[in-house]
Amino acid sequence: MNDTLQLLLNRKSVRAYEDREISAETKDLLLQATLRAPTAGNMMLYSIIEVADQAAKDTLAQTCDNQPFIARAPLVLLFLADYQRWFDYFVHSDVAGLCERRGEEMRRPQEGDLFLACNDALIAAQTAVVAAESLGIGSCYIGDIMENYEAHRELFQLPRYVFPICLICFGYPARSQIGRAQPPRFDRKFIVFQDRYRRLDGAEFTEMYQDLQERFHKLPNAPEGVENVGQATYVRKFGADFSKEMTRSVQAILRNWESA
Numbered sequence: 001m002n003d004t005l006q007l008l009l010n011r012k013s014v015r016a017y018e019d020r021e022i023s024a025e026t027k028d029l030l031l032q033a034t035l036r037a038p039t040a041g042n043m044m045l046y047s048i049i050e051v052a053d054q055a056a057k058d059t060l061a062q063t064c065d066n067q068p069f070i071a072r073a074p075l076v077l078l079f080l081a082d083y084q085r086w087f088d089y090f091v092h093s094d095v096a097g098l099c100e101r102r103g104e105e106m107r108r109p110q111e112g113d114l115f116l117a118c119n120d121a122l123i124a125a126q127t128a129v130v131a132a133e134s135l136g137i138g139s140c141y142i143g144d145i146m147e148n149y150e151a152h153r154e155l156f157q158l159p160r161y162v163f164p165i166c167l168i169c170f171g172y173p174a175r176s177q178i179g180r181a182q183p184p185r186f187d188r189k190f191i192v193f194q195d196r197y198r199r200l201d202g203a204e205f206t207e208m209y210q211d212l213q214e215r216f217h218k219l220p221n222a223p224e225g226v227e228n229v230g231q232a233t234y235v236r237k238f239g240a241d242f243s244k245e246m247t248r249s250v251q252a253i254l255r256n257w258e259s260a
């Protein structure tokens, strides 16, 4: 076992932080490592906004599905899938003139470009998480940044070809976090396949969710009428209001992205 594997195996999301600043030097190391992340075509199809303004953090704590710990995080980084910078550079470079001479229509960023930029932004984000961990700094992703697009567009002045894909809170773990157990994962055989995709059947689901199901039965206050982990996850996650808002918000971003 080497130190890197140990670091990865021990990581867990941290949502409670010491009241301690992250120094400029440490932040610089974290960003240096982040910007070395692999990036499609070496184009760096992402941007990062450090949210330092406390009022903005307070807003995010509400707009990202009411998660107060966002406001208390010493470092908050917003990762943006960004095709705006390259598209602006294409315009600046008179790509339109080139296309005209070639008798072609100039492309605008489309769905494939967006997904590629999302890859770039997320790979940079996870690199930041690992770099932070190596510096003794805990982190937690906030997927809810994809909600409330209109508010976030205003707050961060996001242009059309910029998609807020994830927010990450960083901070030195509070004492309560140090010995806290990691959440379990599903058995590898349900997640990692050989050569082709394999759909799971009922017996495999029973085995896969057995531990969670046993814990579910011990819960003192399961929601009314909910009988198992599948139903509970549907109610709390997939079917919840925040998921519906995320879809509405992402559709608004896509409409904006795609409108010519």
Ligand SMILES: Cc1cc2nc3c(=O)[nH]c(=O)nc-3n(C[C@H](O)[C@H](O)[C@H](O)COP(=O)(O)O)c2cc1C
Pocket: 011, 012, 013, 014, 015, 067, 140, 141, 142, 143, 144, 166, 182, 183
């Ligand atoms: C895309 C993504 C979005 C997430 N969004 C949130 C979030 O909004 N709030 C939160 O507390 N944790 C969030 N998390 C953290 C997960 O809840 C956490 O990774 C998961 O429960 C597994 O725990 P672990 O990271 O400690 O292993 C998110 C993680 C990912 C990868």
